[in-house]
Every structure is written in structure tokens, then in C-alpha cells.
Amino acid sequence: MTARFAILRAAVVVLVIGLAGGGCGPRLDVGSDVLWTGLFEANNFDEWIADGAGMAQAFPAPPALNEISSERVHHGSYAARLTIDAPPGGARASAVLTRWGDPLPAEGYYSVWYWLPRSITVEGYWVIFKFRQQDQATMDELYDLDLINLPTGEMSVQLYDHRRGVIDLDVPDPVVPVGQWFQVEAFYRNTQDDTGRLTFWLDGRQIVDITNQPMAPTPWIEWTACSIGQELTPSMAVLYVDDAAVSRTRVGPSGVIAD
Amino acid sequence: MRVVRDRVLLSVARLVAAATSVVVGPGHAGAAEPPELESLVGGPSSCPRPDLVLAELATLLPPDRLGARLRALPGTPAVVEMVDVGVGFQVIVAGRVREYRDEARDCVHRARVAAVFVALTIDPAFVAAAAPPPPPVTPLPPVMTLPGPIEQPPRARVDVAAVVDAGLGSADRVAQAGAALRLMIGRGPLAFAAGAIALWPVDTSVGGVRLHQWRLPFDAGVRASFTRRPFATYADVGLCAAVLHETALDLAAASSRSAIEFGARAALGARIGRTDFAPFAALHVELIPYPAEIYALPKGVAGRTPYLWIGASAGASIGFLP
Numbered sequence: 001m002t003a004r005f006a007i008l009r010a011a012v013v014v015l016v017i018g019l020a021g022g023g024c025g026p027r028l029d030v031g032s033d034v035l036w037t038g039l040f041e042a043n044n045f046d047e048w049i050a051d052g053a054g055m056a057q058a059f060p061a062p063p064a065l066n067e068i069s070s071e072r073v074h075h076g077s078y079a080a081r082l083t084i085d086a087p088p089g090g091a092r093a094s095a096v097l098t099r100w101g102d103p104l105p106a107e108g109y110y111s112v113w114y115w116l117p118r119s120i121t122v123e124g125y126w127v128i129f130k131f132r133q134q135d136q137a138t139m140d141e142l143y144d145l146d147l148i149n150l151p152t153g154e155m156s157v158q159l160y161d162h163r164r165g166v167i168d169l170d171v172p173d174p175v176v177p178v179g180q181w182f183q184v185e186a187f188y189r190n191t192q193d194d195t196g197r198l199t200f201w202l203d204g205r206q207i208v209d210i211t212n213q214p215m216a217p218t219p220w221i222e223w224t225a226c227s228i229g230q231e232l233t234p235s236m237a238v239l240y241v242d243d244a245a246v247s248r249t250r251v252g253p254s255g256v257i258a259d
Numbered sequence: 260m261r262v263v264r265d266r267v268l269l270s271v272a273r274l275v276a277a278a279t280s281v282v283v284g285p286g287h288a289g290a291a292e293p294p295e296l297e298s299l300v301g302g303p304s305s306c307p308r309p310d311l312v313l314a315e316l317a318t319l320l321p322p323d324r325l326g327a328r329l330r331a332l333p334g335t336p337a338v339v340e341m342v343d344v345g346v347g348f349q350v351i352v353a354g355r356v357r358e359y360r361d362e363a364r365d366c367v368h369r370a371r372v373a374a375v376f377v378a379l380t381i382d383p384a385f386v387a388a389a390a391p392p393p394p395p396v397t398p399l400p401p402v403m404t405l406p407g408p409i410e411q412p413p414r415a416r417v418d419v420a421a422v423v424d425a426g427l428g429s430a431d432r433v434a435q436a437g438a439a440l441r442l443m444i445g446r447g448p449l450a451f452a453a454g455a456i457a458l459w460p461v462d463t464s465v466g467g468v469r470l471h472q473w474r475l476p477f478d479a480g481v482r483a484s485f486t487r488r489p490f491a492t493y494a495d496v497g498l499c500a501a502v503l504h505e506t507a508l509d510l511a512a513a514s515s516r517s518a519i520e521f522g523a524r525a526a527l528g529a530r531i532g533r534t535d536f537a538p539f540a541a542l543h544v545e546l547i548p549y550p551a552e553i554y555a556l557p558k559g560v561a562g563r564t565p566y567l568w569i570g571a572s573a574g575a576s577i578g579f580l581p
Contacts, residue, residue, distance in 0.1 A: 024549050024552075025518075025520060025547075025549035025550045025551045025552055025563060025564075026518035026519070026520070026551045026552070027518075027551070027552045027554050027560075028503070028505050028516035028517075028518055028551050028552065028553055028554060029514070029516060029554045029555070030468065030470065030505055030506070030507035030510065030513065030514055030515070030516055030553060030554065030555050031507040031510035031511075031512045031513040031514045031555055031556075032510060032511060032512045032555060032556035032557070033510050033511045033512075033555065033556060033557060034511070034512075034556045034557050035511055245557065247511075247556075247557050248510075248511050249467070249557060249558070250557075251557040252557075254559070255556075255557035255558065255559065256556055256557055256558070256559040257556060257557050258556070259556075
């Protein structure tokens with residue numbers, strides 16, 4: 001009997017130690033659906049331009065400027081600071097970070113984080129996120145996501161289709177926060193038949209979903225995180241950009257695009 | 260009749276004890292008192308009673324041989340013990356155990372059987388020499404039939420079975436089939452048990468991440484046996500571990516990873532019969548308190564593999580090492 005109790009006692013002790021000692025299970029990193037990232041952690045724009053399928057450009061420069069900054073970062077040590085000067089009555093100013101061509105999937109998610117230091121009065125337009133196409137009828141423009149002003153003085157977004165004009169959002173007047181990071185994410189399925197789709201989320205909240213219609217006339221895609229403005233007050237507008245990603249599954253506000 | 264016979268046997272026992280003390284007594288004056296015969300045959304049994312066994316012994320061996328042989332047995336009195344186990348009884352002679360089955364509980368018959376075993380054990384030469392020669396013409400029908408000893412279970416068993424396992428938890432429910440092999444060592448109510456299951460790989464999903472999953476659980480613990488007829492029922496409890504191999508199926512950059520999960524396992528089963536080859540069926544459950552995290556970009560931690568596995572097995576139990 002003593003031996004039996006000893007076996008039982010040992011089994012219970014081992015069981016308790018085994019169950020209590022674990023703490024957390026092992027992590028199995030089984031891969032990634034992230035196709036491309038723009039993290040700026042190398043303190044340059046190589047992620048955007050090194051493979052020849054992108055561009056980091058500001059015009060007119062100066063005063064327009066694309067630069068790496070550590071003043072505001074979403075993750076890591078660096079972000080991009082996009083500066084334009086677009087006074088009322090003046091010409092368009094632009095600071096763009098662009099990806100195009102084969103690296104972009106026919107169907108994918110495009111995510112980027114922004115920091116808006118202050119409210120800007122937009123008398124013309126201010127584009128921060130674009131999809132372009134190859135169609136001379138629209139000068140290759142397709143969809144723009146613009147920053148606009150609300151009567152309350154807050155800032156919001158507007159979707160502009162260069163073929164049809166302003167598109168009503170499913171969520172009217174979503175507020176864009178000032179002085180904190182916010183995420184814009186889009187799902188873009190560029191098909192030439194009626195299976196095309198474009199969906200936007202602002203900080204994880206779906207604001208518009210365009211379905212069942214053709215998108216660009218060709219499979220070619222150009223995507224831009226940018227600050228393109230005309231007639232802004234104050235004219236000098238700064239926008240921080242960080243943690244851009246193209247992926248096959250949605251990133252969302254809590255997503256992880258790099259280890 | 261039985262009462263009368265009991266009294267007769269008791270009287271014989273007392274006579275044997277008295278005669279033995281007479282034979283032994285004078286030569287040992289001044290020395291330590293030899294133990295009484297009644298103290299040498301004991302035990303908690305009420306069927307057969309030790310005194311009846313002693314009386315039956317007295318009919319098989321002469322008093323002086325009986326006393327001398329019993330006292331020569333190693334150990335402290337009682338050197339012969341009777342244990343009543345209900346449908347049978349055990350005779351223990353100086354640590355040597357023999358178990359007999361007697362569902363009728365005929366206590367006199369039991370005493371007689373026990374006495375024969377004791378006599379054969381302590382003085383086999385005399386019993387053999389005293390056996391009467393066979394009748395010359397017509398063999399007499401046997402007066403007493405000794406029941407065979409109760410069949411001892413084997414010291415070890417191997418269970419081979421087909422298994423189905425279902426995982427429950429944050430992951431999609433997943434069912435896997437495979438084959439199991441278990442080894443049990445020990446014939447008592449508690450035995451060591453260890454086993455492994457080879458589960459056929461399946462496709463599953465954790466937090467939206469599709470995976471090809473291969474799992475090899477193994478465990479070690481204790482098996483507690485309960486009833487033995489008509490089904491040998493048992494319960495297993497112990498620790499388990501599982502080798503887990505996951506391969507992403509749909510990710511843009513997919514890879515394979517392996518890990519070991521730890522937990523506890525319990526099972527309930529029943530085996531039909533106690534033969535060396537018996538069918539069995541069992542239900543088991545594995546609790547994995549900290550299952551593996553499935554990590555994939557851009558989700559991060561997509562979820563965990565199941566923390567609870569419930570399964571069933573059926574197959575054959577093979578006994579060996581009698």
C-alpha cells in the first residue's frame with residue numbers, strides 16, 4: 001500500500017508541477033501574408049524605391065519635402081515627414097510615396113498610418129491616399145481619399161472617383177483625429193469586370209464599400225501615400241506617414257506587419 | 260452435519276497442538292517457548308477459519324512433522340495466513356500466495372483445499388509418500404476436486420487501438436484519426452501506463468489561418484483497475500505531451516513549425532475478459548493548459564491550438580509476462 005501511495009503522490013506532484021510550470025504555450029510562427037512594408041527603419045526610402053517599383057518625390061522642392069523623421073513614429077524609430085506649401089491661389093504642391101506595377105497584387109489590402117499635427121483649412125483639396133490607373137481619359141487618376149473640413153471644425157475624409165466625382169460614404173463625416181496616429185486601410189480588387197471592389201476603413205471602421213463594378217481598365221495598379229494639396233490654410237502642411245503595408249489579409253489597427 | 264464436522268476437526272486440532280507440545284516440550288525445557296500451533300496458522304479469514312485449516316492439516320501430516328515444519332518456516336507467526344476475498348480465498352505460506360476461487364463459499368471445503376496446499380508446500384515429500392497407490396482394477400472416483408488457482412492477470416499488457424481525437428478550443432474544431440499503442444506494467448490495482456498516438460495529419464484553421472496539422476501525443480501515468488468481471492474496468496491518469504507540427508497553407512510566405520505541448524490526460528476504459536487477448540474500448544481526454552500560439556503576419560497571434568482534446572479508442576489488449 002505504501003508503494004501505491006508513493007506512486008500516486010509522485011504522480012500528483014509531477015502533474016501539479018507540469019501544469020503550473022508552463023505559463024504560456026510555445027509560439028509557432030507559420031508565416032506571413034504581408035507582401036511589402038514601408039517602415040522607414042533603415043532611415044531612408046529604399047523600401048519604396050530600391051526595387052524600381054516605387055517613388056518618393058516632392059514637388060516643388062523646396063519647399064515641398066519628403067524626409068525621414070524621428071519626431072513622430074508609430075512604431076520603431078523613424079517615420080516619413082511629408083511637407084508641402086500650398087497657399088491659397090497658388091499651385092498644387094505634392095509629396096508622394098508611391099508603389100506600382102507587378103509587386104502589387106490584383107487583390108490586396110493597403111494600409112498606412114498618418115499623424116496630422118494640426119487642423120488645416122482645405123479650400124482646394126488635400127489628397128493623402130490614392131489609387132491610379134493607366135487611362136489617359138482621367139490623366140491616370142482613379143480614386144483619391146481626401147482630407148476635408150467639417151462644419152464643426154474637425155477634419156474628415158472624402159472619397160473622390162475621377163470618373164464619377166465624390167462618392168458618398170457609408171459612414172457620414174467620419175472624424176479624422178488630429179495629434180494622434182490614425183490608420184487608413186483599403187481593400188482593392190482591380191478587375192475589369194463587375195467583380196471589382198474598393199473598401200476603405202478609417203481606424204478599423206469601414207467607411208465605404210464599392211462593389212460589383214469594374215475598376216481600372218488594365219490590371220496595372222499604382223498606390224500612393226501622399227500629401228497633395230492646393231489652397232490650404234495655413235499653407236505649410238505637414239503629414240507624418242509610417243508603417244505602410246501591402247498584404248493579402250487585412251492588417252487592421254491591431255495588426256502586426258513586421259516582427 | 261457441518262457443525263458436527265467442525266467440532267470434530269477442532270477437537271483434532273487441539274489434540275494435535277497438545278501432542279506437539281508434549282513431543283517438543285521436554286527437550287526444550289529452559290529454552291524459549293516454541294510458538295503454539297494455533298499462532299502459526301492465522302489470518303483474518305472467516306471462511307476458511309484458520310483453526311479449521313489447522314485441523315485439516317492434522318489429518319494430512321503427523322503431529323510432530325506438522326509442528327516441526329510449521330515452526331521451520333521463516334517469518335513471524337502466523338507463518339500460514341488465510342485471507343477471505345469473497346468469491347475466493349488466499350492461502351499465504353511464508354509469503355508464498357495462492358489464490359483459489361470458490362463462489363459457493365463452502366468453508367469446510369476451503370479449509371481442506373487450503374490444508375492440502377499448505378501440506379504440499381511445507382512437506383511435499385511426506386504427502387507424496389503417503390499418497391495411496393492407485394486401485395488395481397477400478398479407479399475410485401475422486402473424493403475431492405481441487406479447484407484450480409484463480410487465473411492471474413499478466414504482469415504487462417499492450418493495447419493496440421484505432422483512435423479518433425477531437426480538439427476543442429479557440430481553433431476551429433478539428434478531428435483526427437490514428438493509431439494508439441499503450442503499455443501497462445503491473446498486475447495490481449495500480450499499474451504504470453504509458454502510450455503514444457500517431458494521428459493522421461489534417462487541415463484545420465486557427466484564427467483564420469489555415470494549417471496542415473500533424474500531432475503525436477504521448478503520455479505516462481498510472482492505471483487504476485476496478486472491477487474484473489465481466490468487464491475489466493480501469494481509469495488512467497497522468498501527464499501528456501504532444502509533438503505538434505503546423506504548416507501554413509494559404510499565407511503568402513508560408514512556413515512549417517514544430518513545438519511540444521504539455522498537459523494532463525485521463526481515460527476510462529473497459530476490457531472484456533482477462534485473457535491474454537481481449538478487446539477493449541476507452542474514452543480519453545487531454546487538457547493542454549497552455550496550447551501553442553499560432554503566429555502569422557499581419558494578424559500576430561491568430562489563436563491557439565485546442566486546449567481540450569477528447570477522444571475514443573477501440574482495439575485489442577494483449578497480455579504478456581504471466
